[in-house]
Amino acid sequence: xxxxxxxxxxxxxxxxxxxxxxxxxxxxxxxxxxxxxxxxxxxxxxxxxxxxxxxxxxxxxxxxxxxxxxxxxxxxxxxxxxxxxxxxxxxxxxxxxxxxxxxxxxxxxxxxxxxxxxxxxxxxxxxxxxxxxxxxxxxxxxxxxxxxxxxxxxxxxxxxxxxxxxxxxxxxxxxxxxxxxxxxxxxxxxxxxxxxxxxxxxxxxxxxxxxxxxxxxxxxxxxxxxxxxxxxxxxxxxxxxxxxxxxxxxxxxxxxxxxxxxxxxxxxxxxxxxxxxxxxxxxxxxxxx
Numbered sequence: 001x002x003x004x005x006x007x008x009x010x011x012x013x014x015x016x017x018x019x020x021x022x023x024x025x026x027x028x029x030x031x032x033x034x035x036x037x038x039x040x041x042x043x044x045x046x047x048x049x050x051x052x053x054x055x056x057x058x059x060x061x062x063x064x065x066x067x068x069x070x071x072x073x074x075x076x077x078x079x080x081x082x083x084x085x086x087x088x089x090x091x092x093x094x095x096x097x098x099x100x101x102x103x104x105x106x107x108x109x110x111x112x113x114x115x116x117x118x119x120x121x122x123x124x125x126x127x128x129x130x131x132x133x134x135x136x137x138x139x140x141x142x143x144x145x146x147x148x149x150x151x152x153x154x155x156x157x158x159x160x161x162x163x164x165x166x167x168x169x170x171x172x173x174x175x176x177x178x179x180x181x182x183x184x185x186x187x188x189x190x191x192x193x194x195x196x197x198x199x200x201x202x203x204x205x206x207x208x209x210x211x212x213x214x215x216x217x218x219x220x221x222x223x224x225x226x227x228x229x230x231x232x233x234x235x236x237x238x239x240x241x242x243x244x245x246x247x248x249x250x251x252x253x254x255x256x257x258x259x260x261x262x263x264x265x266x267x268x269x270x271x272x273x274x275x276x277x278x279x280x281x282x283x284x285x286x287x288x289x
Contacts, residue, residue, distance in 0.1 A: 034101050040208045040215040041279065042089055042114055043064070043144065045125035046082055046219040065123045066173070067223050077185065079223060081172040082122035083164055087147035088193075089114040091217060094139025098267040103137050112136050117151060118163060122221060133214050141274065146217050148191035163188055167253070171226075175249070177236060181260035185249040189265055197272030203205035208278050218275040225271040229261045 038234040059193055067079045070157065091101070094138030099107035105125035106113050118127040139204050161206045168191035174184050205215050235241035236249075243249055253261055 016257065017247070028273040034103075035097055036137065036207055037103060037107075037135040037137050038205060038215055039133050039213075040136045040205070040217055041133045042091065042131055042217045042219075043127070044084070044089075044120050044122060044219040044221070046223045048223060049093065051093050054147070067123075068137070069227055071227040071228050071232045073231050075175065075177065077161055077173055077175045077227065077232075079173040080123070081109065081162075081170060082169070083162055084120045084122060084169045085151045085164055086118045086120050086127070086144070087116050087149040089147070090145035091136060091141065091143070092143035094137065095229065097137050097139060098205045100135060102135070103206050106134060111145065116147075117149065120152075125218070136205060136215070136217070138206050140202045140204050140285070141159060141217065144197050144217070144272070144274065145194050147262045150190050163234035166190075168192065170226055171264075177233070180247060181218070183243070183248050186250040186253070187264065188253060189261055189268075190253045191238050191265065195272075197267050197269075197274075199272065199274040201274075203276040204276045205276065210278070212280060215281075216277050216279045220273040220275050221268065222271040222273060226264055226267045226277040227269060230267075231258055235260065 007082055009249050011264045016023075026168050036154060046067060048069075065080075067238075069079060070076050093102075093107070093110045093112065098110055102112075104112060106115075113132055114134065118129065118131065120127045150166055152165060163172075163186060169189045171187040172185065174182060203217070205217070208215065231248075232241065234255035236243070238257075241249065241251065241255065241260075251260060255261055
């Protein structure tokens with residue numbers, strides 16, 4: 001067939017929809033064949049139940065943001081504060097989509113990267129400084145990486161006196177022990193690693209039907225898992241964990257009793273679950289220039 005005849009034949013196929021004739025300018029991300037990108041934000045917070053299974057025995061307070069859990073011996077702990085030093089977050093792209101398909105310049109190795117450091121309040125889902133919003137393509141998301149780091153006072157993004165300096169994550173709350181119901185506890189943990197959270201069910205992100213809406217990609221951490229094999233009560237009973245002069249408990253990164261910090265660290269790393277919800281773009285704090 002002559003070249004002119006080939007061109008006419010190709011045009012005819014396009015006209016009748018029998019061939020894919022849309023350009024795909026992957027390098028610039030502007031071709032019509034590129035995935036639709038939607039506005040999104042990210043938050044990380046605790047939850048007392050797995051997203052898909054609402055039968056957990058862990059209870060959330062109706063009057064505040066505290067969460068009631070138990071250790072492996074049944075001792076009750078009320079978690080009131082969880083703070084984390086986050087170096088960066090990586091949201092893995094849906095299958096078959098690569099960074100070359102996107103307009104975003106914050107995509108590396110098929111992850112949309114959110115660069116910190118941030119101090120994240122896992123009880124409220126807020127961060128300092130603010131994460132703001134960014135673009136991600138439509139599709140199914142199943143994996144998020146979170147880098148938990150130890151920061152010195154000089155490296156911290158905001159001034160903080162909450163025990164985070166030199167630690168990755170701090171858990172605070174109250175507990176009852178030996179006839180006293182209002183004892184406080186503080187647990188200081190070091191991670192300094194990238195943690196891969198995976199959720200096979202995942203979330204499906206599509207362009208919101210309502211104007212001025214963003215997708216909030218949420219990493220839920222199920223606190224009922226954190227203390228499931230940690231026997232704090234036995235450690236207190238045998239004296240391996242000691243109360244301070246005020247009768248309160250502080251657990252540092254390395255404790256001699258039953259590898260409690262390592263157990264809690266491992267449990268946190270396996271407690272992730274993805275969720276999403278639309279939010280008003282005006283309600284999302286933007287980073288300060």
